[in-house]
Amino acid sequence: MTSSPIDQKSAILTTDFLTTGRRVIRREADALTMLADALGDSFGQAVDLLMAASGRVIVSGMGKSGHIARKIAATFASTGTPAHFVHPAEASHGDLGMVAKGDVLIVLSNSGETSELADLIAHSRRFGIPMIGVAARDGSTLLRQSDVAILLPDAPEACETGIVPTTSTTMTLALGDALAIALMEHRAFTPDHFRMFHPGGKLGARLLRVRDLMHDDPPLVSEATPMSEVLLTITQRGFGVVGVTGADGLLTGIITDGDLRRHMDGLLALSAGQVMTRAPRTISPDALAGEALAAMNDRKITCLLVTGPDPMRAIGVVHIHDCLRAGVA
Structure with a gap:
């Protein structure tokens, strides 16, 4: 029994989708390997800066970088490092008051030239608030202004056009996780500590004694x-x-x-x-x-x-x- 033209077309499309999916995941996995290999002294300097903070870690970014920044701030907060996200556009309209001496800024921008970050960067320079910049463009304004500059490797985005933030955001997210876990392990953060920050839901219940x-x-x-x-x-x-x-x-x-x-x-x-x-x-x-x-x-x-x-x-x-x-x- 021969398959219909519709079934044949569906099978071809499924194969195409799988090919695309595997290409995207492998491309992002390759980028993470590049990032791991590229980490150097600046990563250690960033951890030292975060360890020395007497205040909070403020994470900021615009657009897709902003979404990643929110997750990184949440990861820091849940692993014992007080942190929160500040939207750069809102910072220009009053939220700069949330960033104070003793804090450390982590600012994310793939290009390193995001205009909405200008006031936040200027505020940190004016009041001597240490800043860790993460960007993929060497020599960008963000990296030049940062106390610690972390340059993401030049990895292609997952889409063939190279315009959709995919690989770059995956690397930034992984970098944030790496910073949080480095701090967590240095502070000997235990499951009991973790439960203190996760009292609700399945995770908190599993950690109850x-x-x-x-x-x-x-x-x-x-x-x-x-x-x-x-x-x-x-x-x-x-x-x-x-x-x-x-x-x-x-x-x-x-x-x-x-x-x-x-x-x-x-x-x-x-x-x-x-x-x-x-x-x-x-x-x-x-x-x-x-x-x-x-x-x-x-x-x-x-x-x-x-x-x-x-x-x-x-x-x-x-x-x-x-x-x-x-x-x-």
Whole structure:
């Protein structure tokens, strides 16, 4: 069965689209390799300048460079470096007041001659505000005026006409990421720090620790406690479990709903020590909440006792509902 002319044309177009897509991605990937190879002393000088800032990092750019500047500022801010974006045109109408001594400017412009940047550059020179310029044209006004000039390599744009900012913006974005990560690693920025700046959403939930969700007063009874009292404790506390401790106060077991069912006959005549399951599964308060959820799912249980620093001393309890309410999944 032969294909129709429409199907043949569609197949040809699909092949053409794939060819274009692969060419664009490979061209931008090649440009990133060029950028990595081209990084020199100016990159280190830029990091030193950013490290020394007592104020904020102000990132600015016009047009497509402005969009990249917004993302770079957001990356700095979320990795421990106070930063924000200032629109160069708005800066000329009052927002220059947002740029002050102690700040460091990062100004982006592919040509290095963007007219809207003039007032921002002049302001930085007048008040001695250090400026890092990023451009693709050597000898451009921006690079000549900058305290640290980072020249992007001469890589072709991804489009065949060479007029659409594509490769140049990809390189600038990667450069911003490189600066942010260099600062982050130098400051030993940890996942806990990252969570402080990302308290909401999936990312923040994944970085929560058990100590952030646990209840500090775990339900506990001694081994000698009559089961009539144990049942009252389980009902009053509402976790569906109770930890059992020895004479030294250390955890020796746990009583769950399953334990109650297994000892139904003559239950009230027994003590907690006779009903409990020994060596209960526990978790550290420093463990990720995701680990606690995985452990509960794996064991088909709804609660974990939290122990620490002594591995057998219960200091809290975490319920599966605590994890789900926090968005841990």
